[in-house]
Amino acid sequence: MGKHGKRGGGRGRGGRRGGPATRGRPNGTGDWKTTDVADLKNASFEEYYKTQGIVPEAEWDQFLTALKTELPTTFRVTGSRAHADTINNLIKDVYVPTMHEVELDGVTYDAPKPIVWYPEELAWEIAAPKRVVRKNEAFKKFQKFLVGETDVGNLSRQEAVSMIPPLLMDVEPHHCCLDMCAAPGSKTAQIIEALNPYHTESTGLLIANDADYKRTHMLVHQTARMPSKGLLVTNCDASMFPNISLANNETLKFDRILADVPCSGDGTMRKNMEIWKKWLPSDGNSLHIVQLRILHRAMNMLKPGGRLVYSTCSFNPSENEAVVAAALNAHPGEFSIVDVSDKLPGLKRRPGITSWKVGTNGPDGTVYHESYEAYKVARDETPNEEEKGKKKELASTLWAPDNATELGLERSLRLLPHDQNTGGFFVCVLEKAAAPVAPSVPKVDIDALPEMGDVEATDEKGSVSLKRALSPSAESAEGTEPQAKKARAPGQAPKKKERPDLAFREDPFSFVDPAHDEVAIIVDWFGLNNEFPRNNLLVRNADGSPHRTIYIASDLVKAIVENNDYTRLRMISAGIKAFIRQDSQARMDIPCKWRVSGDGIDEVLQYVPDDRVVQATVAELYTFLENMYPPIDTFTPPFKTHLEAAQLGNMLVRFAAGEDATSGGKLALPLDMPVWKARQSMSLLIDKREKSVLSNRVFGRDICNPVPFIKGSNVSTEASSTVASGTATPATENEEAAVNAPALESKLKHEITGAEEIKE
Numbered sequence: 001m002g003k004h005g006k007r008g009g010g011r012g013r014g015g016r017r018g019g020p021a022t023r024g025r026p027n028g029t030g031d032w033k034t035t036d037v038a039d040l041k042n043a044s045f046e047e048y049y050k051t052q053g054i055v056p057e058a059e060w061d062q063f064l065t066a067l068k069t070e071l072p073t074t075f076r077v078t079g080s081r082a083h084a085d086t087i088n089n090l091i092k093d094v095y096v097p098t099m100h101e102v103e104l105d106g107v108t109y110d111a112p113k114p115i116v117w118y119p120e121e122l123a124w125e126i127a128a129p130k131r132v133v134r135k136n137e138a139f140k141k142f143q144k145f146l147v148g149e150t151d152v153g154n155l156s157r158q159e160a161v162s163m164i165p166p167l168l169m170d171v172e173p174h175h176c177c178l179d180m181c182a183a184p185g186s187k188t189a190q191i192i193e194a195l196n197p198y199h200t201e202s203t204g205l206l207i208a209n210d211a212d213y214k215r216t217h218m219l220v221h222q223t224a225r226m227p228s229k230g231l232l233v234t235n236c237d238a239s240m241f242p243n244i245s246l247a248n249n250e251t252l253k254f255d256r257i258l259a260d261v262p263c264s265g266d267g268t269m270r271k272n273m274e275i276w277k278k279w280l281p282s283d284g285n286s287l288h289i290v291q292l293r294i295l296h297r298a299m300n301m302l303k304p305g306g307r308l309v310y311s312t313c314s315f316n317p318s319e320n321e322a323v324v325a326a327a328l329n330a331h332p333g334e335f336s337i338v339d340v341s342d343k344l345p346g347l348k349r350r351p352g353i354t355s356w357k358v359g360t361n362g363p364d365g366t367v368y369h370e371s372y373e374a375y376k377v378a379r380d381e382t383p384n385e386e387e388k389g390k391k392k393e394l395a396s397t398l399w400a401p402d403n404a405t406e407l408g409l410e411r412s413l414r415l416l417p418h419d420q421n422t423g424g425f426f427v428c429v430l431e432k433a434a435a436p437v438a439p440s441v442p443k444v445d446i447d448a449l450p451e452m453g454d455v456e457a458t459d460e461k462g463s464v465s466l467k468r469a470l471s472p473s474a475e476s477a478e479g480t481e482p483q484a485k486k487a488r489a490p491g492q493a494p495k496k497k498e499r500p501d502l503a504f505r506e507d508p509f510s511f512v513d514p515a516h517d518e519v520a521i522i523v524d525w526f527g528l529n530n531e532f533p534r535n536n537l538l539v540r541n542a543d544g545s546p547h548r549t550i551y552i553a554s555d556l557v558k559a560i561v562e563n564n565d566y567t568r569l570r571m572i573s574a575g576i577k578a579f580i581r582q583d584s585q586a587r588m589d590i591p592c593k594w595r596v597s598g599d600g601i602d603e604v605l606q607y608v609p610d611d612r613v614v615q616a617t618v619a620e621l622y623t624f625l626e627n628m629y630p631p632i633d634t635f636t637p638p639f640k641t642h643l644e645a646a647q648l649g650n651m652l653v654r655f656a657a658g659e660d661a662t663s664g665g666k667l668a669l670p671l672d673m674p675v676w677k678a679r680q681s682m683s684l685l686i687d688k689r690e691k692s693v694l695s696n697r698v699f700g701r702d703i704c705n706p707v708p709f710i711k712g713s714n715v716s717t718e719a720s721s722t723v724a725s726g727t728a729t730p731a732t733e734n735e736e737a738a739v740n741a742p743a744l745e746s747k748l749k750h751e752i753t754g755a756e757e758i759k760e
């Protein structure tokens with residue numbers, strides 16, 4: 001220990017000995033079933049946070065007790081969906097009354113209740129933890145409902161405090177938004193909802209980015225549940241997020257940015273119990289630089305007058321106030337912390353702090369360093385050079401700056417677990433001045449701060465690595481390049497154009513010629529009107545050929561795709577999957593081999609005249625769900641007459657709102673669905689899981705029959721190879737096998753993306 005440091009209390013039981021915070025944190029969240037609460041302790045953690053004063057002394061025991069208690073289950077109803085009210089009413093009227101005072105293992109749980117501060121009572125808390133909800137009979141039906149509706153995008157299971165940052169972004173449908181560290185995508189989903197309110201045409205944009213390639217595929221899966229033509233998923237290191245060019249050499253700036261940065265995650269100890277064993281004071285210090293670089297980059301990409309939300313699921317001032325203070329001082333006079341005390345009424349929050357201590361791991365416990373200067377002296381005096389070399393140098397920005405009290409840090413929000421039975425969180429809302437005021441303090445030079453090397457972070461679900469995207473091309477704005485990138489000889493001109501990143505292996509993006517024959521076939525088949533955005537049809541190949549999937553992208557996404565090298569921006573996906581080729585070489589009598597994808601139906605239907613949409617009833621929906629391939633004969637006129645008159649291929653059907661006395665089914669709102677007409681039979685073009693969820697919602701039970709075995713072909717293998725290869729060429733004459741593709745497509749999607757991981 002350096003003589004200038006103050007020594008704090010002892011190491012927590014089971015604490016890690018030495019070693020950086022970069023290794024050793026196992027994946028996974030721990031298991032409450034096998035957890036002994038007596039083991040949930042860490043003396044360093046307790047001492048560190050008592051020292052920081054983030055919790056009033058009188059509340060310390062409550063704070064600690066809450067941290068050692070299992071979290072309640074929370075979820076929210078997808079607010080932008082037409083069915084939000086239907087779903088919310090089902091919860092209120094059908095499920096909640098069955099769950100009053102459920103008792104398990106001597107504990108009585110209250111019925112689920114709306115989270116008071118969440119707008120329109122669309123978020124819910126079930127007092128019982130997930131583990132209990134899963135196994136208890138009283139909750140079983142509700143649990144099934146939750147899982148099903150989550151699958152189809154009507155519900156999102158999400159920790160309550162994690163819902164706060166997107167709400168404070170104040171997103172409007174015309175905004176250009178960036179979610180810098182987005183995976184697995186809970187907050188991304190909220191931003192998409194805010195950008196696309198029900199029945200409002202959104203002109204906005206959301207770029208959902210994550211540095212971890214695998215996790216970007218979780219994002220793609222998550223966002224497919226709420227398709228948006230203004231969505232782009234990218235895989236960049238947020239601290240070096242590339243400038244995005246638009247036409248006329250304009251650079252895209254954002255109205256709203258979320259920097260939900262990688263963090264030590266000690267606010268998630270109620271579900272990631274491993275942290276109790278592993279926590280060290282240095283964890284937060286290691287992450288400070290990457291967090292600061294991400295926030296700094298966000299600030300440079302924000303429009304004047306724009307809003308930026310910085311958040312972590314950590315209590316640590318090193319990752320919170322220290323980052324915000326340093327970022328503000330790197331942009332003096334440009335940004336202010338927004339007072340959001342009148343937002344989300346009912347949410348208990350604590351103010352940010354203006355003074356804090358910086359602690360490092362010492363051989364006998366935490367060493368607190370009064371100031372950066374004192375730390376430097378102590379470090380320089382460390383006799384053992386080898387020891388010194390092992391430790392990364394701390395950044396001066398970890399310490400509270402002299403002007404800490406003038407920065408308005410207390411306007412940040414600290415969410416403490418005992419206030420409303422949640423995890424811990426930190427949120428700070430920053431606004432960029434329309435016209436910056438003259439700086440009154442010296443500017444912090446972020447590029448001059450030391451690098452921290454590889455570190456490991458935690459999110460709501462467990463540990464995540466800070467894998468940097470391998471982009472060699474992160475261009476920079478206004479002097480935001482990291483040190484390494486900046487090195488160039490005085491007078492040397494900056495590189496004009498970045499080269500493509502050849503290591504990036506995703507398929508290219510290009511737009512289909514609006515005069516292409518296949519576009520004409522689609523337009524003609526579905527009767528698409530003149531408003532249909534023929535110019536915005538995107539495919540995943542270099543020459544714009546519509547081989548197997550056609551996406552629809554917004555004008556802004558199109559401008560981005562066309563004006564930027566897709567490998568430099570590391571584009572993973574864009575727009576809405578709208579049309580899928582349902583090919584069959586053997587079936588020349590199918591005039592249009594394209595079907596509307598389930599994701600794309602709402603988008604496509606806007607351009608379809610009403611008389612091209614076939615009207616059906618709840619009773620007909622029953623027939624479609626009860627039988628995978630209902631013969632046309634099982635329907636009655638006038639629906640049957642329409643079916644008989646139609647050509648083979650995709651039809652769009654609207655099931656009218658109403659009730660069916662025979663089946664007991666009830667549709668509160670009309671439901672639009674793509675269906676396929678084969679020679680003898682029909683089929684709903686949604687996957688099996690979605691059918692079951694729909695059946696439960698409309699008929700109160702699952703009436704769907706399993707996939708029949710089709711003689712001469714293994715349907716699954718057949719259709720899945722169709723989907724996987726994308727060539728959609730069923731080997732048999734059996735067209736029903738071909739239309740089963742959506743089910744398998746969904747199955748594959750799950751397998752490919754590891755969707756379970758984000759499903760809880």
Ligand SMILES: C[S@@+](CC[C@H](N)C(=O)[O-])C[C@H]1O[C@@H](n2cnc3c(N)ncnc32)[C@H](O)[C@@H]1O
Nearest residue numbers: 181182183184185186187211212237238260459
């Ligand atoms: C706290 S999690 C984000 C949670 C997410 N916002 C949500 O609500 O679901 C942090 C994410 O940052 C990503 N990440 C880590 N370092 C990054 C970097 N330099 N740039 C961009 N993303 C990064 C991690 O892969 C991780 O997915």
